[in-house]
Amino acid sequence: xxxxxxxxxxxxxxxxxxxxxxxPLWLRSFGYWAYQYKRTWRSSITVSFLEPLLxxxxxxxxxxxxxxxxxxxxxxxxxxxxxxxxxxxxxxMQVGTSESTYPVMGAIKWIRTYHAxxxxxxxxxxxxxxxxxxxxxxxxxxxxxxxAILAAFGLVHSAEAVLAVPAAILTGLAFAGxxxxxxxxxxxxxxxxxxxxxxxxxxxxxxxxxxxxxxxPGWLQPVAWATPLYHGVALCRSLVLGQTPPAQSAAHAVYLxxxxxxxxxxxxxxxxRRLVV
Amino acid sequence: MARSPRxxxxxxxxxxxxxxxxxxxxxxxxxxxSGLVKRFGQFTAVDGVNFxxxxxxxxxxxxxxxxxxTSTMRMIxxxxxxxxxxxxxxxxxxxxxxxxxxxxxxLVPQEDSLDLELTVLDNxxxxxxxxxxxxxxxxxxxxxxxxxxxxxERAHDKVEPLSGxxxxxxxxxxxxxxxxxxxxxxxxTTGLDPQARHLLWDRLFRLKQDGVSQVVTTHYMDEAEQLxxxxxxxxxxxxxxxxxxxxxxxxxxxxxxxxxRFATPEDQAxxxxxxxLAERMEVLPDRLLLYTDxxxxxxxxxxxxxxxxxxxxxxxxTLEDVFLRxxxxxxxx
Numbered sequence: 001x002x003x004x005x006x007x008x009x010x011x012x013x014x015x016x017x018x019x020x021x022x023x024p025l026w027l028r029s030f031g032y033w034a035y036q037y038k039r040t041w042r043s044s045i046t047v048s049f050l051e052p053l054l055x056x057x058x059x060x061x062x063x064x065x066x067x068x069x070x071x072x073x074x075x076x077x078x079x080x081x082x083x084x085x086x087x088x089x090x091x092x093m094q095v096g097t098s099e100s101t102y103p104v105m106g107a108i109k110w111i112r113t114y115h116a117x118x119x120x121x122x123x124x125x126x127x128x129x130x131x132x133x134x135x136x137x138x139x140x141x142x143x144x145x146x147x148a149i150l151a152a153f154g155l156v157h158s159a160e161a162v163l164a165v166p167a168a169i170l171t172g173l174a175f176a177g178x179x180x181x182x183x184x185x186x187x188x189x190x191x192x193x194x195x196x197x198x199x200x201x202x203x204x205x206x207x208x209x210x211x212x213x214x215x216x217p218g219w220l221q222p223v224a225w226a227t228p229l230y231h232g233v234a235l236c237r238s239l240v241l242g243q244t245p246p247a248q249s250a251a252h253a254v255y256l257x258x259x260x261x262x263x264x265x266x267x268x269x270x271x272x273r274r275l276v277v
Numbered sequence: 278m279a280r281s282p283r284x285x286x287x288x289x290x291x292x293x294x295x296x297x298x299x300x301x302x303x304x305x306x307x308x309x310x311s312g313l314v315k316r317f318g319q320f321t322a323v324d325g326v327n328f329x330x331x332x333x334x335x336x337x338x339x340x341x342x343x344x345x346x347t348s349t350m351r352m353i354x355x356x357x358x359x360x361x362x363x364x365x366x367x368x369x370x371x372x373x374x375x376x377x378x379x380x381x382x383x384l385v386p387q388e389d390s391l392d393l394e395l396t397v398l399d400n401x402x403x404x405x406x407x408x409x410x411x412x413x414x415x416x417x418x419x420x421x422x423x424x425x426x427x428x429x430e431r432a433h434d435k436v437e438p439l440s441g442x443x444x445x446x447x448x449x450x451x452x453x454x455x456x457x458x459x460x461x462x463x464x465x466t467t468g469l470d471p472q473a474r475h476l477l478w479d480r481l482f483r484l485k486q487d488g489v490s491q492v493v494t495t496h497y498m499d500e501a502e503q504l505x506x507x508x509x510x511x512x513x514x515x516x517x518x519x520x521x522x523x524x525x526x527x528x529x530x531x532x533x534x535x536x537x538r539f540a541t542p543e544d545q546a547x548x549x550x551x552x553x554l555a556e557r558m559e560v561l562p563d564r565l566l567l568y569t570d571x572x573x574x575x576x577x578x579x580x581x582x583x584x585x586x587x588x589x590x591x592x593x594x595t596l597e598d599v600f601l602r603x604x605x606x607x608x609x610x
Contacts, residue, residue, distance in 0.1 A: 028409060029407075031403075032406070032407070035402075035403050036395060039395070111390070112388065112390035113390065113392065115388075115390045116391075116392075116404065119382075119384040119390075120404070120408055121376035121407065121409075122407055276356070276357065277317070
């Protein structure tokens, strides 16, 4: 690649290259995603309601009745109260992943939205920021709906639970950042089902949503501990149940933020390599 | 419309002199390139070219596939950084002022990037928003441009089912939504049927009348003759020739071409002596091409000498003759 001297304006931040007036450039890219959402928002919002409803009913009330009957308490709360906040983190992972796989590939290869944007004043970094900002907004709606449903199930006891919404955003971005960075390197979508089968599904099962990870075999516990979902689950749970010291919650948040920020930093590079040739 | 060509030596003058050049006090060139290079790894796609695109003109890049046309266009569009040389677009440096320059360009890429799921109208509005054009104004311009592109009736249809010609017209309309000073069209009519092409040419001509400067790449010679005031023929990353279509024909071909087709190879071999009557002769497997300024006279002489081709055609030289002469007849993949 003859990219030794990549001009900043095509890729990264260029001094004085910000749109000299008007909306910030990343906001214009964000605007596209918001605009195109209007054709699917109904089904999308419906799913955001139904999914937690179904899971909480099945896992919490169905399975939970059984668990509570035999074990009485998991971590000192009802099984529904234990599982519910974990499912919130799982939903965030799900949204963060799905929004950063096929949509990114589509914007590069199929619909070529990114290319259309780059013919306008937008730069690669604006394209990336706008897309991640959109994913954050999707996570906000999904998280808010989820917390509202948790409240409807009687699982929310303090105002602190509202903080579970930003926690869900952080959890989703811890996946969306790195996965978007990866998606931008792909020629085909064949890796995405692999991410689901060998990434999302095992994390869903082994990150402490359905049982404390202390129940895992000893060697598996550090693995679970290292995954971002474990920290998302722990953070969401502590905020909803209001029973964990703030310092520990902060540590979880920092761990998630590190994934999100590292993903963003790598995505800046992979996006530029892919889009500026 | 034809411009008198400036001597080559003058074009190669140091960049600074030309940019400041006092010969056209009215307006500086829209694009100035000097020693422009684009490399991909070991491959040199554009190999040190010099050109200027003036305000108000339609400038063409012709060439076979892989000649470096699209790479050049992408550099002019400030989407692809040059690997060497100097490039100024609208007087600015793409390396530092990309967003500012792109705000004043309209790009019609070779590969469509329309949003197939959005409606025709929404595609224009969404694109206008990238330029921060207020919503109401974006909508007003979009409707106006759909009129111009003859797509008003499809305004609320999705893009997906539109024909190739409609999609191209929509892409052009989209590129115009920001009222660009320079419209950059990369193979605007490739893959379109003749009706669609003629409609597009008509629209592009009207845009030029309205003062929108254009850069076009194409490998259709008739398109270049229709649209371009000035053009360069590119081959292997360099310019093989530059000038107006008329100048190029005068310089690299003759006024007429006589095409003789024979029944047998022996008959054709017997007619090779006609070569001495023409400025240049090309021997193809199925016919002879004789380049001369007076085709009728040559065809008459051929009859007098007793040659009897199954068909004998006198036609005017075209840009295609120039193109094939400069870039060769062999297939390039």
